[in-house]
Amino acid sequence: MIISVASGKGGTGKTTIAVNLALSLGSVQFLDCDVEEPNAQIFLKARITGDKKAFVLVPKVDEDKCIYCGQCREVCAYNAIAVLPGSGGAKGKILVFPYLCHGCGACSLFCPQGAIKEVHKEIGLIEVGDKDEIQFVHGRLNIGETMSPPLIRQVKEYINPTRTVIIDAPPGTSCPVITAVKGSDFCILVTEPTPFGLNDLILAVEVLKKIEIPFGVIINRADIGDHGVELYCQENNIPILMRIPFDREIAKLYSNGTPLIVKKPEYIAQFKDMFNLITKGLSA
């Protein structure tokens, strides 16, 4: 079973939930798919046992063969290639914008001259390791790279089907989030009881409905803010899986990189209960 932890709004406590859920359950696999800022390792402190560079394919044009016909530009859905035809005897020009490229390979496939080759471009690193019984994998996107979904997909290739898998997803509601949560059996949405939290929760709920993943909500810092999130969940029959109070001690542990359950073991039972609730709900 794959459980992903996501949130529309950033900074609501995704990593706190994902890490502590994993530690409470024990023998799970943990994937940090928030490859732009993978911070679960700060808390898990897994022993890294291996790594692998992650690549995407980008076009490389052989200008000796190119006739500047523009076919590659026509088929590129992301405007990653510009072709300037030559005029008055002058040679044309072709420009590739690798940061816009999604690596689909259409340009190379459709080039009538065979002038476009796909070459590897390094975008990040995948590290694997373990923390006691937990299997750990995370991806780290190189600084300056804009395209995280290919790396997220490559991290997810490590999914161990024999284990319960916990995925720490990036925040938001765009491609990286969808790439991370796709294929999950259940998604935990972490939010906070503020107008911002509610606004972004609604967006995240719409995404999950569209991609048909069952979900529930955890309200973090539940005793501050307003009642908007509670009311919204009630009106829309969204299960509230857990409420975590605003607690200075939790914030302090977080800032020291200490997992919540290490100093507050009473939460272990809560996380286990929530997990049982989710599995029971899914089999019902």
Add this chain to the structure above:
Amino acid sequence: MKICITSEGKTLDSKVDPRFGRCQYFIFFDMDAGSFEVQENTSAQFQGGAGIQSGQFVVSKGVQAVLTGNVGPNAHQVLSAAGISIMTGVSGTVKDVIAAYKKGELKAASGPSVGSHFGMPSKNK
């Protein structure tokens, strides 16, 4: 020779659009004939690569100069590859900036004036 001005409207009395890649209209002004042609910018709504597409379109029109408010890095790369001079920081009506260009009052920019996605609606409105 022909020049291109990014415009918020379809006439020479319209204001210059401060964005290149996501401008509303391109006005192609023929300096010799004093006539002009208006084209709606079909790339304005692209999620990404608007500057690249707009740049190629403007290049295909055979212009020598682009007069606009700002040009991003990708569009700048396309326009300069085609040897087009780019005048940024231009504002006012299209008519006025053409007059300023004729008098040689505008200077070509050597690099992009803004970063990527400057012209995205969510960034500036």
